[in-house]
Amino acid sequence: xxxxxxxxxxxxxxxxxxxxxxxxxxxxxxxxxxxxxxxxxxxxxxxxxxxxxxxxxxxxxxxxxxxxxxxxxxxxxxxxxxxxxxxxxxxxxxxxxxxxxxxxxxxxxxxxxxxxxxxxxxxxxxxxxxxxxxxxxxxxxxxxxxxxxxxxxxxxxxxxxxxxxxxxxxxxxxxxxxxxxxxxxxxxxxxxxxxxxxxxxxxxxxxxxxxxxxxxxxxxxxxxxxxxxxxxxxxxxxxxxxxxxxxxxxxxxxxxxxxxxxxxxxxxxxxxxxxxxxxxxxxxxxxxxxxxxxxxxxxxxxxxxxxxxxxxxxxxxxxxxxxxxxxxxxxxxxxxxxxxxxxxxxxxxxxxxxxxxxxxxxxxxxxxxxxxxxxxxxxxxxxxxxxxxxxxxxxxxxxxxxxxxxxxxxxxxxxxxxxxxxxxxxxxxxxxxxxxxxxxxxxxxxxxxxxxxxxxxxxxxxxxxxxxxxxxxxx
Amino acid sequence: xxxxxxxxxxxxxxxxxxxxxxxxxxxxxxxxxxxxxxxxxxxxxxxxxxxxxxxxxxxxxxxxxxxxxxxxxxxxxxxxxxxxxxxxxxxxxxxxxxxxxxxxxxxxxxxxxxxxxxxxxxxxxxxxxxxxxxxxxxxxxxxxxxxxxxxxxxxxxxxxxxxxxxxxxxxxxxxxxxxxxxxxxxxxxxxxxxxxxxxxxxxxxxxxxxxxxxxxxxxxxxxxxxxxxxxxxxxxxxxxxxxxxxxxxxxxxxxxxxxxxxxxxxxxxxxxxxxxxxxxxxxxxxxxxxxxxxxxxxxxxxxxxxxxxxxxxxxxxxxxxxxxxxxxxxxxxxxxxxxxxxxxxxxxxxxxxxxxxxxxxxxxxxxxxxxxxxxxxxxxxxxxxxxxxxxxxxxxxxxxxxxx
Numbered sequence: 082x083x084x085x086x087x088x089x090x091x092x093x094x095x096x097x098x099x100x101x102x103x104x105x106x107x108x109x110x111x112x113x114x115x116x117x118x119x120x121x122x123x124x125x126x127x128x129x130x131x132x133x134x135x136x137x138x139x140x141x142x143x144x145x146x147x148x149x150x151x152x153x154x155x156x157x158x159x160x161x162x163x164x165x166x167x168x169x170x171x172x173x174x175x176x177x178x179x180x181x182x183x184x185x186x187x188x189x190x191x192x193x194x195x196x197x198x199x200x201x202x203x204x205x206x207x208x209x210x211x212x213x214x215x216x217x218x219x220x221x222x223x224x225x226x227x228x229x230x231x232x233x234x235x236x237x238x239x240x241x242x243x244x245x246x247x248x249x250x251x252x253x254x255x256x257x258x259x260x261x262x263x264x265x266x267x268x269x270x271x272x273x274x275x276x277x278x279x280x281x282x283x284x285x286x287x288x289x290x291x292x293x294x295x296x297x298x299x300x301x302x303x304x305x306x307x308x309x310x311x312x313x314x315x316x317x318x319x320x321x322x323x324x325x326x327x328x329x330x331x332x333x334x335x336x337x338x339x340x341x342x343x344x345x346x347x348x349x350x351x352x353x354x355x356x357x358x359x360x361x362x363x364x365x366x367x368x369x370x371x372x373x374x375x376x377x378x379x380x381x382x383x384x385x386x387x388x389x390x391x392x393x394x395x396x397x398x399x400x401x402x403x404x405x406x407x408x409x410x411x412x413x414x415x416x417x418x419x420x421x422x423x424x425x426x427x428x429x430x431x432x433x434x435x436x437x438x439x440x441x442x443x444x445x446x447x448x449x450x451x452x453x454x455x456x457x458x459x460x461x462x463x464x465x466x467x468x469x470x471x472x473x474x475x476x477x478x479x480x481x482x483x484x485x486x487x488x489x490x491x492x493x494x495x496x497x498x499x500x501x502x503x504x505x506x507x508x509x510x511x512x513x514x515x516x517x518x519x520x521x522x523x524x525x526x527x528x529x530x531x532x533x534x535x536x537x538x539x540x541x542x543x544x545x546x547x548x549x550x551x552x553x554x555x556x
Numbered sequence: 557x558x559x560x561x562x563x564x565x566x567x568x569x570x571x572x573x574x575x576x577x578x579x580x581x582x583x584x585x586x587x588x589x590x591x592x593x594x595x596x597x598x599x600x601x602x603x604x605x606x607x608x609x610x611x612x613x614x615x616x617x618x619x620x621x622x623x624x625x626x627x628x629x630x631x632x633x634x635x636x637x638x639x640x641x642x643x644x645x646x647x648x649x650x651x652x653x654x655x656x657x658x659x660x661x662x663x664x665x666x667x668x669x670x671x672x673x674x675x676x677x678x679x680x681x682x683x684x685x686x687x688x689x690x691x692x693x694x695x696x697x698x699x700x701x702x703x704x705x706x707x708x709x710x711x712x713x714x715x716x717x718x719x720x721x722x723x724x725x726x727x728x729x730x731x732x733x734x735x736x737x738x739x740x741x742x743x744x745x746x747x748x749x750x751x752x753x754x755x756x757x758x759x760x761x762x763x764x765x766x767x768x769x770x771x772x773x774x775x776x777x778x779x780x781x782x783x784x785x786x787x788x789x790x791x792x793x794x795x796x797x798x799x800x801x802x803x804x805x806x807x808x809x810x811x812x813x814x815x816x817x818x819x820x821x822x823x824x825x826x827x828x829x830x831x832x833x834x835x836x837x838x839x840x841x842x843x844x845x846x847x848x849x850x851x852x853x854x855x856x857x858x859x860x861x862x863x864x865x866x867x868x869x870x871x872x873x874x875x876x877x878x879x880x881x882x883x884x885x886x887x888x889x890x891x892x893x894x895x896x897x898x899x900x901x902x903x904x905x906x907x908x909x910x911x912x913x914x915x916x917x918x919x920x921x922x923x924x925x926x927x928x929x930x931x932x933x934x935x936x937x938x939x940x941x942x943x944x945x946x947x948x949x950x951x952x953x954x955x956x957x958x959x960x
Contacts, residue, residue, distance in 0.1 A: 120608060124806045126597070126688030127589045127611060129721050159802050161849055165822055170805015223822045225810060351849040353802055353856070356693035357684075357723045 083286040084321065086314045088243035088279060089294075090252060093234050094266045095208070095274040096139045102207045102233040103130035103173065103358075110211070110229035122231035124168040130358050136233035137205070137361065139265035140180060141371045143235055144203045146259045146378060149184030151368055155204075156360040162350035165225055166210040174206035174236075176352035180361065186259060187380070188251035198252050199240040208232040235266075241280070241291065246307035246314075253277060253303055262376055262404045270302050277306050281313045283321060296331045297341050309334035313341050382407055390420035399428050406432075409442055409449055416453040423456060430473055438477065445477040452476070454483045467540050468492040496543040498550070504542070505550045508534045519555055527551065560641045560648060561626035562586050563594050575621025577713060580706070582617055583651035585642060586627040587634050588697070589686035590614050597688045598630040598639070601807035601833035603814045611686020612721065613655070613697055613714045620713045625651045632838045633690045633804070636900045637662055637887055643670040643700060653701040653710055659691045660792065660900070661884075661907020663698025664919035668884040668932040671921045673949055674700040675707050676907075678939050679914030680728040682711075683718035690803050691796045692723070694911045704918075704949040711942060727940060743948070744776045745935075746877035750785035754905065755883060755931070762931035763883045765924025770881065770933075773951055780873050780880070787862055788908045789901055794848060794859040795912075800838075801845025807833055841897055867913045874915070874938045879945065882906055884919050884932040910936050918945040923956030 098108055104121035121128045141151055156178040159171035184200035210230035215222045237256065243249045257268040257275060268275040282294040297313055300306045312334075317327055332341040377385070379401045386397040386407075400410045410427055414420045431452070435442065455476060459469045464487060475486045487493055495501055508530060509516050519526040530551060535542055563586065584590065587597035589607035596602040610618070618624065629641040634657040643666040645651040656663040658676040667674025676698045689695045697714070699707045717729035747767060755763060767777050809815035809829030816828035834842060848856045873880060887903050901908075910917035920933040933952075937945045 123811055125608065125812065126587075126595060126602065126605065126806070127607070127684075127686040129685050129723060131720065131722050161802060161805065163805065163808070163826065165808065165810045165826065168806060168811065169802075170808065171802055221821070351853055353798060353849055353853075354860070356799060359722055359725075 082321075084283040084314075084318055085286045085288075086244055086310070087241045087282050087284060087291060087294075088245075088249050088310060089241035090237075090239045090243070090249060091278040091280070092237045092239075092253070092256065093276040093278075094143070094237065094260060094268060096136050096143070096233040096235060096266055097264075097274075098133055098136040098139050098233050100133050100135065101231040102133055102136050102205070103231055105131075106231070108232050110208075110232055112228055114224075114226040115228060117228045118230070122168070123227055130173060132358055132361070133233065138371055138374075139263075140203075140205050140233070140235050141363075141368070142263040142375060143260050143265045144181035144184065145372055145375050146263045146265075147181075147184040147186060147200055147203065147237065147256065149181035149200060149203055151181050151363055152178065154178060154360050154362050155180045157205075157355045157358040158352040159355050160206075160350050160352050164209075165223065166212050166230070168210065168227065168230055171350075171353075172207060172209065173355060173358065174352070175204035177354065178360070179204035180235075186252060186255040188248065188255050190251075191245060191247045196248070198242045198248065198255075201238045201240050203235050203237050206234050206236060208234050241282075246310040249279065249310050250303050250307040253306055258379055258402055262378055264376075264404075270300070270306075273301070279306065279310055279313070281310060281317065282327070283314065283317045293327045293329050295327060295329070297334055298331060298344070299333045299335075301336065305334055305336055308339060309341055312339065316341065376404065379407075386410075386420075390414060390424075392421060392424055396421065396424045396428070399432075400424050405442060409452075412449040413453045413456070416449070416457075418453055418456050418460070422460075426456060430470060434473060434477060440477075446480045447473075447477050451483055458483065458487070462496065462543055462545075463487070463494065464492050465494045465541070465544060468494065491539075491541070494541050494543045495538050496546050498546065501538075501542060501546055501550055504537050505534055505547070505554055508537055509554060516555065527555070530555075560628060560644045560650060562596070562629055564626040565624050575619065577617060577709065578621035580622045580653065580710070581625045581651040582622045582710070583625050583642065583645035583654040584614070584627045585630045585634065585640075585655065585657060587630060587657055587688040588614060588627070588655060589688070590624060590627070593627060595688060597633050599632045599807075599833065599835070599838070600814045601633075601804070601830075602688065602812070605812045607686070609686070612683040612718045614686065616713050617710065622710070622713075628654070631662075632835045633688070633800075634659055634662065634695070635690060635800070635838055635841060636660065636903070637666055638837065638895070638900075640666060642666050643672065646670065646672060646700060646702065653699055653706055656698045656700055657687065657689065657695050658698035658911065659689075659695040659796065660904040660911055661917075662904075663700050664884055664907045664917060664934060665887045665904065667700040667919045668921075669886045672700050672702050672919075673704045673707060673921070673946075673953075674698060674919040675704075675711065675942065675946065676910060676917045677711060677715070677942050678728065678916045680723070680725045681715050681916075681940065681942065683714075683721040683724065685718055685720035691799045692803065693799060694792070694796060694914075704946045704953065708943060708946045708950075711946075742774070742776075743879065744778060744877040745770055745879045745881045746778055746780035746873055747881050748782050748785060748873075749779050750782055751882045751906065751909075759883065759885065759931045762922060762925045763933070766883075766920075766922040766931070766933045767881060767924075769923045769952055769956065770948075773948075773955055775948070777881070778877065780877060782869055782873065784862075784866055784869055785909070787866060788912050789905060791859050791862050791866060792908045792912050793844075793897075793901060794856060795863060797841055797845035798848050798856050799845070801842045801849055804834070804838075804842055809833070837895060837897065837900065844897070863912055866909075870909065870913045870915060870936070871938075874936075878937075879941075879948070880936040882909070882934040882936065884934045886930040886932070906934065910934075915939060916942040916945055918942075918949050920949045920952055923952050 106117045157173045158176040160174045161171040179202040182202045190196040208229050211226045213224040260266050260268050279297045280294040282292045297309050300309050331344045333344045382401040383397040386392045401407045413423050515526050589611040591610045595607040631638045642654045642656045647670050663674040682697050701707050814833050818828045819825035916937045918935045922932045935945045
């Protein structure tokens with residue numbers, strides 16, 4: 082029998098608000114253990130939660146970016162379970178009345194067509210503390226670091242609209258791009274600021290029901306999300322073919338062995354309305370204020386880039402995928418540089434160079450002014466393309482001025498006809514046999530001679546001038 | 557150890573000698589945080605725990621010149637009055653006012669047992685920040701004293717918006733005044749017929765004598781009906797148990813309080829700690845709450861719906877009359893009488909309604925009978941009408957004094 086996978090994702094995203102969700106402690110889980118704690122997040126007797134306005138606003142921005150409807154009233158519930166990482170004995174989360182419902186993101190499906198994936202709801206919740214189990218030594222001990230306890234999260238629960246690992250990976254990418262645009266979250270799977278839990282079930286192809294699902298956790302990259310789902314589809318298919326029932330449980334992805342392994346029976350604690358956190362009541366005026374802070378999102382920006390700058394759809398998509406890069410592009414273009422050429426340089430040179438360094442633009446010495454200067458110098462044929470590539474590397478690495486780099490590196494290209502004539506004559510004299518070959522009707526030799534001449538100029542000759550000279554000399 | 561106090565203030569110095577509450581002595585229960593004082597709330601779960609900061613009400617009282625005399629003994633986490641010595645601090649002359657957390661009617665019955673006034677304020681009027689509570693949606697920091705004017709003065713200082721307690725509803729944080737409206741004439745009081753069915757003939761006579769005094773004071777008495785009266789007990793029991801189970805989830809021995817010495821891993825430590833921490837009355841109550849949370853959630857939801865219905869019913873009555881009058885009954889003097897949950901609820905049957913609905917309720921010593929009799933009056937007012945209740949109480953008590 083052929084099976085179809087039904088995949089839904091639950092994604093936890095850490096908001097980058099300055100404080101925790103219910104107190105004023107810094108939202109910096111990575112600090113020295115138990116540095117960022119107070120009576121509220123340690124839940125000492127008599128403490129009461131105080132909802133962070135900033136976290137709420139960032140959550141609402143994120144929900145709007147994912148096309149959700151913000152609910153007029155949402156409220157916190159106590160998700161009850163007992164574990165030492167949970168100081169209250171319950172987690173404050175929104176179960177009955179989530180912050181937002183009915184969103185979506187668009188992805189390009191494996192068939193190349195546009196596919197809309199729906200979001201069921203998004204709710205706010207607090208993160209738990211971190212447990213460290215020390216098993217070495219005579220007495221094993223468990224330590225608790227409460228820095229993370231109470232930090233703000235949103236959980237984005239999708240509809241089970243995904244069918245393939247491709248869908249899931251594209252969904253995570255699209256969602257991450259939208260969220261990063263809002264500035265509400267960093268969304269790094271590697272650093273755990275975006276965590277994906279996948280629910281996977283199978284059904285005979287062509288049927289509609291939902292069967293027992295298995296939850297898979299612990300994927301710390303987009304590729305792992307795809308691989309874990311692919312593995313789980315194969316594993317469940319084999320189970321079904323052997324006649325083994327699928328049991329509701331949670332599995333962990335093991336990135337070393339590249340398999341999923343059972344972790345525990347899935348446990349859902351009861352959710353009781355919390356009597357201490359006031360309901361979140363959203364007024365139209367307030368919501369409009371937040372909506373006004375939503376930046377121009379990638380799809381709209383991409384359309385505008387095509388319209389305003391004449392970019393191709395691919396170029397426009399590349400220039401609008403990340404907010405900081407799109408803003409970089411626009412401010413370079415604003416300095417009177419040709420948009421398509423700028424986009425081409427960003428895609429073919431800047432992005433690969435940043436990837437090699439594993440850096441964002443902000444972490445380098447490159448500014449829009451320096452990049453615009455580089456392209457301008459190239460446009461004016463003061464340097465050639467080959468030199469420009471080398472200069473870009475230096476602009477990223479050092480604070481030295483563009484002029485200085487060009488001067489010190491001797492990057493200025495040779496355009497003076499007199500200098501190049503001497504150079505060309507020398508090359509032609511050195512390669513008399515090839516010149517004869519060319520004159521006997523072999524046009525391919527021209528490229529070879531051009532290369533030799535460029536080499537003789539140490540890469541600094543203006544290729545246009547050089548080519549014209551060669552053509553003239555060879556007659 | 558002192559038999560009334562678990563902690564006695566050895567250096568009762570005041571900060572603001574000219575404050576509005578200058579020299580007023582206030583006793584607290586050890587579930588209310590006073591910086592540096594033990595805050596064990598009558599529970600082994602909090603043994604050795606010392607408060608790190610003042611509760612909001614404590615800070616306000618001290619700032620207004622009040623002197624904290626000490627903290628009394630209390631039932632475990634304020635569930636009932638077993639072993640509670642709050643009222644004794646007043647009767648024995650150690651304090652002028654006692655702060656007693658009211659969840660089922662504790663401040664009202666503690667006062668009734670000693671011929672005092674006891675106010676459970678409108679729920680949400682007084683900040684709960686610093687109260688190591690058990691049932692957040694029902695508990696209020698109540699006040700007991702011999703003189704209702706003292707209660708009014710203290711309430712004025714304690715009430716009002718607190719950034720540390722954002723759960724306080726807007727109507728409670730916007731400029732509350734405890735100043736009593738003048739006069740009791742032309743007021744109408746409703747006696748809930750259903751509340752009288754549990755009284756024996758002698759208690760009924762005492763209650764009628766009390767309402768007769770209200771009439772003498774110019775209050776018109778009429779009988780009203782509350783068909784759902786019988787629901788208060790079950791609604792309170794179910795919701796309070798569920799909230800208590802959640803609230804007590806924090807007592808795990810990880811960060812403070814008692815921690816079991818027994819156990820081979822953290823899971824064992826966790827289970828043993830909780831098993832050793834709670835007493836024989838509270839433990840089954842927490843079990844009941846956990847049962848409804850985990851196994852009978854719909855019953856809990858139904859109880860919440862019924863609670864809304866009861867709030868509406870009481871609001872409707874208070875749209876027709878100015879106040880409601882119920883009896884109070886002096887609690888059994890032997891705390892062991894209330895050693896079971898059922899017995900505890902039986903003791904508090906008459907005070908549960910205002911705890912469920914959040915309306916203000918004042919226990920008034922019955923002016924119609926001798927001071928050592930068992931039946932008092934309980935006045936229930938509209939939301940934020942706490943000042944009016946105290947004014948009526950004051951009027952009754954001075955009329956009774958003049959009449960004698």
